[in-house]
Amino acid sequence: MGNMIIKNANQLVTCSGFKGKTGKEMDDIHVIENGAVVIEDGIIKKVGKTDEIMANVDESKYEVIDATGKAVLPGFVDSHTHFVFGGYREKEFDMRLRGCSYMEIMQAGGGIANSTNGTLKASKEDLIELGKKRLDSMLKFGVTTVEGKSGYGLDFDTEIKQLEVMKELEKIHPMDISKTFLGAHAVPVGYKGRGEDFIDYIIETVLPHVVENDLAEFCDIFCEKNVFSVEESRKLLNKAKEMGMKLKLHADEIVHLGGADLAAEVGAVSADHLLQASDEGITKMAEAGVVATLLPATAFSLKEHYARGRFMIDNGCAVALATDFNPGSCHTESIPLLFALSTLYMNMTIEEAITALTINGAAAIDRAHEVGSIDEGKKGDLVILEFPSYKFIPYHIGVNTVEKVIKGGKLVVNNENSGLLY
Ligand SMILES: N=CN[C@@H](CCC(=O)O)C(=O)O
Numbered sequence: 001m002g003n004m005i006i007k008n009a010n011q012l013v014t015c016s017g018f019k020g021k022t023g024k025e026m027d028d029i030h031v032i033e034n035g036a037v038v039i040e041d042g043i044i045k046k047v048g049k050t051d052e053i054m055a056n057v058d059e060s061k062y063e064v065i066d067a068t069g070k071a072v073l074p075g076f077v078d079s080h081t082h083f084v085f086g087g088y089r090e091k092e093f094d095m096r097l098r099g100c101s102y103m104e105i106m107q108a109g110g111g112i113a114n115s116t117n118g119t120l121k122a123s124k125e126d127l128i129e130l131g132k133k134r135l136d137s138m139l140k141f142g143v144t145t146v147e148g149k150s151g152y153g154l155d156f157d158t159e160i161k162q163l164e165v166m167k168e169l170e171k172i173h174p175m176d177i178s179k180t181f182l183g184a185h186a187v188p189v190g191y192k193g194r195g196e197d198f199i200d201y202i203i204e205t206v207l208p209h210v211v212e213n214d215l216a217e218f219c220d221i222f223c224e225k226n227v228f229s230v231e232e233s234r235k236l237l238n239k240a241k242e243m244g245m246k247l248k249l250h251a252d253e254i255v256h257l258g259g260a261d262l263a264a265e266v267g268a269v270s271a272d273h274l275l276q277a278s279d280e281g282i283t284k285m286a287e288a289g290v291v292a293t294l295l296p297a298t299a300f301s302l303k304e305h306y307a308r309g310r311f312m313i314d315n316g317c318a319v320a321l322a323t324d325f326n327p328g329s330c331h332t333e334s335i336p337l338l339f340a341l342s343t344l345y346m347n348m349t350i351e352e353a354i355t356a357l358t359i360n361g362a363a364a365i366d367r368a369h370e371v372g373s374i375d376e377g378k379k380g381d382l383v384i385l386e387f388p389s390y391k392f393i394p395y396h397i398g399v400n401t402v403e404k405v406i407k408g409g410k411l412v413v414n415n416e417n418s419g420l421l422y
């Protein structure tokens, strides 16, 4: 962990706060002009105007970065990904372009089942190597904390393998990883038509091992027509909660099933996708403090309409944005794409999009107390843009405006020249 000072930032965008932001709060990202940050042992110690901060520190004890003419922001938090998998599904992308729907492919035996086969065949070492490359790519986009799910196993060994791979990656990669158990991602072939039996199998066999070995913090489920019903989801989630896990849901993505309502009922930390969430479900989520994690790159990739981000914010929800990086419905780790889609097509302001990818992303994985903003006591995770204003992020459409990435007070990416440095 490093000792570092970043000074003279044209804009220091702090996104200050220790919990998710709702409604109008999302539009206030707390900008300090000519700002500076002091990081000691990887933790932010001081934040303020450069002249005030520098009057009281001995620069010689720190690595100093002069951010003159640059905007500095918190490292991004990508709070919904499926980055550990074997095999690719480029053929399905092509099939979708030719008119097949995501669900048609899944029901014909492709989709998640394809990635399950690929992940089953891959060794732990292969998955670690692939995972590392994907994390490197995310880091270059300024992501310093990521959530990753299992769910391409659907059997004991492969589910556990995925979670163990993430545990190994945490040791060798600077990225912080929040691990989610998604054993109920699809009904495997052997349980066709017996979703409830499969839920029982997970509850009795896999979940206890995950909990006892501390392999995941969250339990998630794909609550969707022809996948897992609301009743099956309720059963698994309540059991996981009883066993001490925090909850997430893939909710109301393809059809409206009531996943948003269920998320509020079980006290989930987040409900994700929400393209078809009802007004009532959204209101319940706002009241229960469930973060609405929106995945516009998935809607884009599946050629679906976007989730109602504007409506959710106006109705008091904390909205987060995430890539949903996965081998099927959305094969991208691009943060610039999320900024483009959310501002241009979901009517979110630039400031709301930044909040959604920083402090609210952190809230979506229950880490708003330690990452997601530039506040004293939080991890020294920052991005320095190539440009003087944060407004360049969506304005420079689809292009990575991140020049440097700092993780725990250490420079880990310099996109200006060599890229990765850790
Ligand atoms: N919708 C369900 N799960 C993933 C996609 C998984 C896949 O197609 O491999 C998602 O969040 O989009």
Ligand SMILES: [Zn+2]
Residues within 6 Å of the ligand: 080, 081, 082, 250, 324
């Ligand atoms: Zn997902």
